[in-house]
Amino acid sequence: MEDNEKNQRSFGRHIVQTSSDISFCAGCNACGIVCSLVHDGVVGPSYNRIFMEKGTQSMVTVIHTCQQCADHPCYEACARKDQAMCLDENGTVFINDDFCIGCKRCIKACVFDPPRINYVKSTDKTKRKAKKCDLCHTRLEGPACVQYCQVSCLKLS
Amino acid sequence: MDKLYGYVGKIARINLTDSTVAFISTSDYVPKYIGGRSICNKIFWDEVKPGTKAFDPENKIIYMTGPTTATGIPTGGRTVFTSIAPNSFPEQYAWSGIGGWFGAEVKFAGFDGFILEGKAPEPTYLYIEDGEIKFLSARNLWGKLVHDTQRKLEEIHGKDVKSIVIGPAGENLMRNASVTTSNDNVAAKAGLGAVFGSKNLKAITVRGAGVVVPADIKKVLELRLKMSHPAMIPRPVINETEHGLPGATTIVEGGWQRAQVACSHGCNQHCMCLMLDMKSAFSEEKVNHVEKCVSPLAFNMTIDVPYGGPGGPGGTFQTEQNHYPACKMLSREVDPPDTSDPYFEQEFAPAPSDILNYWKHDFDKGSIINDLCNEYGIDKWDVIIWLLPWLAMGKNEGVFDDIDFGMEIDVESEKFIRYLLDMIVYRKGYYGNLLAEGMARAIRTLGKEKFGNTIYHGRYSRILDKQIDIPISLEGAWGHTVHWQGRGFQGSIAKPAWVATNLHQMNATRDSQTIQHHHDTFEHYLELKDDPCRSPLTAKAVVMGENMAEIKDSVTCCDWQSPNLFWPEMEAEMFSAATGIPMTKEELLNVGERSRLLYRAIMINHSGRNRQMEVNEIFAIMQYPDPWGETVTWDEWNDLVDLYYAERGWDKETGWPAREVYERLGLDEIADELAESGKCR
Numbered sequence: 001m002e003d004n005e006k007n008q009r010s011f012g013r014h015i016v017q018t019s020s021d022i023s024f025c026a027g028c029n030a031c032g033i034v035c036s037l038v039h040d041g042v043v044g045p046s047y048n049r050i051f052m053e054k055g056t057q058s059m060v061t062v063i064h065t066c067q068q069c070a071d072h073p074c075y076e077a078c079a080r081k082d083q084a085m086c087l088d089e090n091g092t093v094f095i096n097d098d099f100c101i102g103c104k105r106c107i108k109a110c111v112f113d114p115p116r117i118n119y120v121k122s123t124d125k126t127k128r129k130a131k132k133c134d135l136c137h138t139r140l141e142g143p144a145c146v147q148y149c150q151v152s153c154l155k156l157s
Numbered sequence: 158m159d160k161l162y163g164y165v166g167k168i169a170r171i172n173l174t175d176s177t178v179a180f181i182s183t184s185d186y187v188p189k190y191i192g193g194r195s196i197c198n199k200i201f202w203d204e205v206k207p208g209t210k211a212f213d214p215e216n217k218i219i220y221m222t223g224p225t226t227a228t229g230i231p232t233g234g235r236t237v238f239t240s241i242a243p244n245s246f247p248e249q250y251a252w253s254g255i256g257g258w259f260g261a262e263v264k265f266a267g268f269d270g271f272i273l274e275g276k277a278p279e280p281t282y283l284y285i286e287d288g289e290i291k292f293l294s295a296r297n298l299w300g301k302l303v304h305d306t307q308r309k310l311e312e313i314h315g316k317d318v319k320s321i322v323i324g325p326a327g328e329n330l331m332r333n334a335s336v337t338t339s340n341d342n343v344a345a346k347a348g349l350g351a352v353f354g355s356k357n358l359k360a361i362t363v364r365g366a367g368v369v370v371p372a373d374i375k376k377v378l379e380l381r382l383k384m385s386h387p388a389m390i391p392r393p394v395i396n397e398t399e400h401g402l403p404g405a406t407t408i409v410e411g412g413w414q415r416a417q418v419a420c421s422h423g424c425n426q427h428c429m430c431l432m433l434d435m436k437s438a439f440s441e442e443k444v445n446h447v448e449k450c451v452s453p454l455a456f457n458m459t460i461d462v463p464y465g466g467p468g469g470p471g472g473t474f475q476t477e478q479n480h481y482p483a484c485k486m487l488s489r490e491v492d493p494p495d496t497s498d499p500y501f502e503q504e505f506a507p508a509p510s511d512i513l514n515y516w517k518h519d520f521d522k523g524s525i526i527n528d529l530c531n532e533y534g535i536d537k538w539d540v541i542i543w544l545l546p547w548l549a550m551g552k553n554e555g556v557f558d559d560i561d562f563g564m565e566i567d568v569e570s571e572k573f574i575r576y577l578l579d580m581i582v583y584r585k586g587y588y589g590n591l592l593a594e595g596m597a598r599a600i601r602t603l604g605k606e607k608f609g610n611t612i613y614h615g616r617y618s619r620i621l622d623k624q625i626d627i628p629i630s631l632e633g634a635w636g637h638t639v640h641w642q643g644r645g646f647q648g649s650i651a652k653p654a655w656v657a658t659n660l661h662q663m664n665a666t667r668d669s670q671t672i673q674h675h676h677d678t679f680e681h682y683l684e685l686k687d688d689p690c691r692s693p694l695t696a697k698a699v700v701m702g703e704n705m706a707e708i709k710d711s712v713t714c715c716d717w718q719s720p721n722l723f724w725p726e727m728e729a730e731m732f733s734a735a736t737g738i739p740m741t742k743e744e745l746l747n748v749g750e751r752s753r754l755l756y757r758a759i760m761i762n763h764s765g766r767n768r769q770m771e772v773n774e775i776f777a778i779m780q781y782p783d784p785w786g787e788t789v790t791w792d793e794w795n796d797l798v799d800l801y802y803a804e805r806g807w808d809k810e811t812g813w814p815a816r817e818v819y820e821r822l823g824l825d826e827i828a829d830e831l832a833e834s835g836k837c838r
C-alpha cells in the first residue's frame with residue numbers, strides 16, 4: 001500500500017514497534033512464538049499473528065502487525081462474518097477458529113502487504129484456518145507479545 | 158512410545174551418492190539419547206567404521222536439533238553437526254555447534270535431524286520442504302561467496318527459506334572451512350564446510366509450515382521469563398566513537414553504530430553486536446556486520462584481553478551474586494558487577510594484560526578480515542588467532558626471510574590480507590595449497606622447529622614487567638590454536654583457570670572452549686588456587702564442564718546460558734517442559750555422561766586415544782610461561798590427569814574407561830565391542 005493511502009486510513013489500538021532510538025528489536029522471534037503458544041499451544045510459522053521481516057544479512061528486523069483498521073476490510077470480507085471473523089466491543093477484529101473455514105477471503109482483503117493474517121494449510125480442509133491478531137483480548141495479562149518481548153520494543157498503541 | 162512432545166519424530170537419512178532418502182524414527186534413540194550431540198554420537202558409533210577419513214564418501218555428517226529447538230525455550234535454537242573433522246590434527250571425530258534460524262526451520266519442515274552420507278556426483282544442494290527432500294543442481298551456485306549463495310537461494314525459493322551454505326573455502330577443501338547461516342552463524346571449529354565440499358554439497362535450504370508442540374506451555378513461558386538473565390533491557394542503537402577491548406580501543410573515524418541482536422530462533426541472549434555501516438570486503442556498499450567474540454580481536458591485537466581477577470576473563474570462577482557467563486564480558490553483555498558481593502574485591506581485581514604487538518589497530522582492516530572470513534566461509538578464530546599472528550611474529554623473528562609468498566608479508570596492510578586469504582582459499586601456488594591444509598599441517602611440512610617453535614620476542618608481561626617468550630605458532634592441541642589457555646592471546650588468566658582449560662582441551666578433539674568455557678564456584682577457587690594441579694576440585698569441575706557441554710549440545714542450550722551453577726536444575730527443567738518426560742538433574746547428568754562416554758569410545762576406537770597421546774599433546778603449550786611466568790611441571794600435570802581419570806572412573810595407565818563405567822550408563826554393548834579389540838578391560 002502506498003504511504004499516503006496508508007496515512008489516510010484510520011486504525012484502532014494495535015501493537016507497534018518502538019523506534020530504534022528507544023529500543024532495538026533483537027529479532028528473536030519471541031513475540032511470534034509466544035503468540036502461537038498462548039493461542040494454539042504450538043510453535044510454527046503459520047500460527048503466529050505477528051510478523052517479522054528480518055533483513056537476512058542486515059539482521060535489522062521490522063515487525064508487521066495488524067493495525068485493527070477502523071473499517072476492518074478483513075471482517076467485511078469474511079464469508080462467515082460474525083461467526084468466524086468477529087468484532088469485539090472495542091472494535092478489535094478477531095477470529096473464532098471453530099467457524100473459520102479457511103477460505104482466505106480475509107487475507108486477500110487485508111490492505112497490507114504482507115497481509116497481517118496468517119494461514120494454516122492442511123490437507124484436511126477442516127483444519128485450514130486463518131490466524132489473526134486479536135490483541136489477546138481474552139488474556140488477563142494483555143498482549144503476550146508485549147509481555148514477552150525481552151527488549152521491550154513492542155507496545156500497545 | 159506415545160506422542161513425542163518437543164521432537165517432531167523423524168530423522169532423514171540422505172544419501173548423496175544415489176539421491177535417496179530414508180527415514181528413522183527419533184524415538185529409536187529418545188530418551189536414552191535426548192537429541193543434539195548425544196544422538197549424533199550414537200549414530201556415528203553405530204554407522205561409521207574406524208579408519209574412515211574426513212573426505213571419504215563413507216564419512217557421514219550427522220546433524221541434530223534438540224528437544225527444545227523451536228519450542229520457544231530460550232537458546233534451544235542451537236543445533237549440532239558431528240563428523241570426522243578435517244581441521245583436527247590428526248583427523249578425528251568432532252562436533253560443531255551452530256545457531257541461527259535453520260534448526261527451527263528443519264523441525265517445522267518435519268525433521269529432528271539428518272544423516273548426510275555418500276558423495277553427490279556433481280555440485281548439489283538439498284531443498285527440503287515439509288517432509289520432502291529434493292536434490293538440486295548447485296552448478297550455478299558453486300564458486301559463489303557465502304552471502305551471494307544465501308541471496309541466490311532466497312531468489313530461487315523465496316525470502317522465507319532458511320539455508321546453510323558453504324563458501325569457496327569449503328568447496329576447495331580448505332580444512333578450516335565453515336558452514337554458515339544467513340546471519341553468519343557458523344559451524345566452523347571442526348572444518349565441516351570442507352566435508353560438505355568433499356560431498357559436493359553446497360547448501361541445504363529448508364522451509365517448513367509445520368509445528369513443534371512443547372509439552373508444558375506454562376513452563377515454557379515461565380522459562381522465557383526466568384532465563385532472561387542477564388536482563389534483556391531495551392537496547393537502542395548506540396552511537397560509538399571507538400571499538401575494541403577495554404583499555405585498547407580503536408578510534409573509529411566518523412563513528413559507528415551498535416545494536417544488539419539475538420543469534421538464534423527464540424533466543425533470549427544478545428550474543429551478537431550488530432555493527433551498522435561497516436566497510437565491506439567485496440562491494441562498495443556499506444554492510445552490516447555481526448560481531449561475535451572473535452571480532453574485537455580483529456580490530457586490535459596490540460594487547461591481550463585485559464579482563465582480570467583470579468577467575469580470569471569470562472568469569473571462570475563465579476559467585477552467586479556475580480554469575481556472569483564466559484566471554485560475555487568481551488561483548489559487554491553483562492550486568493554491572495554486584496559490589497556487595499563479599500568476594501567482589503578478589504573477583505574483580507584487575508590483572509594487567511600482556512603487550513602482544515602482533516598488529517596495530519585499524520577498524521576498517523578489522524572489518525575486512527571478518528568480512529573475508531565470513532564470505533569465504535572460514536573459521537575466523539584460526540585466521541585471527543593463529544595465521545595472522547604467526548605471520549606477524551614469524552616475520553619479526555626472520556623465519557620467513559627465505560619464503561616468497563608472492564607479496565611482502567605485512568599484516569598491517571589490508572591489501573596483503575586480501576591477497577593472502579585469496580591465495581589460501583583458492584589454493585593458489587605452493588603456499589596457498591599448503592596453508593589451505595590448516596596451520597598444524599602446514600607448519601609440520603615447513604618444519605615445526607623453525608616455523609612453529611621459534612620464539613617471538615615482542616611480547617611483554619605487564620605483570621612481571623619484562624619480555625616473556627611465546628612460540629610464533631600458538632598451537633594448543635589437536636591442530637587447533639589456543640583458546641583461554643594462558644598462552645598467547647587470552648593469556649592473562651591465572652593458573653587455576655588455565656590448567657582446567659588445558660585439561661578440557663586435552664580431552665577433546667578440537668578447540669572445546671566455544672561450548673565448554675570452564676566454570677567453577679568461587680568457593681572452590683579459594684580451596685584449589687594454591688595448587689590447582691593437585692586439587693580434586695579442578696578435576697571435578699572439568700568433568701562437570703564436559704558433561705554439561707554434552708547436555709548443552711543435546712537439550713539444546715548455549716554456553717552463555719548454561720551451566721548456571723546456581724540454578725543446576727535449569728537444563729532438566731528445559732527438557733521436561735519441552736518433552737513432558739520427567740527428568741531430574743541427576744538423570745540428565747547421566748545422559749550427559751553417557752554422551753561423553755560414547756564420544757570417548759569413538760575417540761578410542763577411531764583414533765587410538767590413550768593417556769600417553771593426550772598428555773604429550775597438551776603438555777608442550779604449557780611449557781611456555783604465562784604472564785606470571787608460570788608453567789606446569791610434568792609431575793604436576795600428570796598428577797592432575799590422575800585425578801581426572803580417577804574422577805571419571807577411567808584406567809590411569811591407558812585412559813580407557815573401565816567396563817563398570819560403560820555398564821553403569823547402559824552402554825554394555827559398547828564395552829563389549831571395545832573389549833574385542835582389547836580397548837576395554
Ligand code: SF4
Nearest residue numbers: 066067068069074110
Ligand atoms: S488484518 Fe489487515 S485488514 Fe484486517 S484489521 Fe488487520 S490490518 Fe486491517
Ligand code: SF4
Nearest residue numbers: 035133135136143145
Ligand atoms: S497481541 Fe496477542 S494476538 Fe496480537 S500479535 Fe501480540 S500476542 Fe499475537
Ligand code: SF4
Nearest residue numbers: 025026028029031149
Ligand atoms: S520479541 Fe521483541 S525483540 Fe524479539 S522479535 Fe519480537 S519485537 Fe523483536
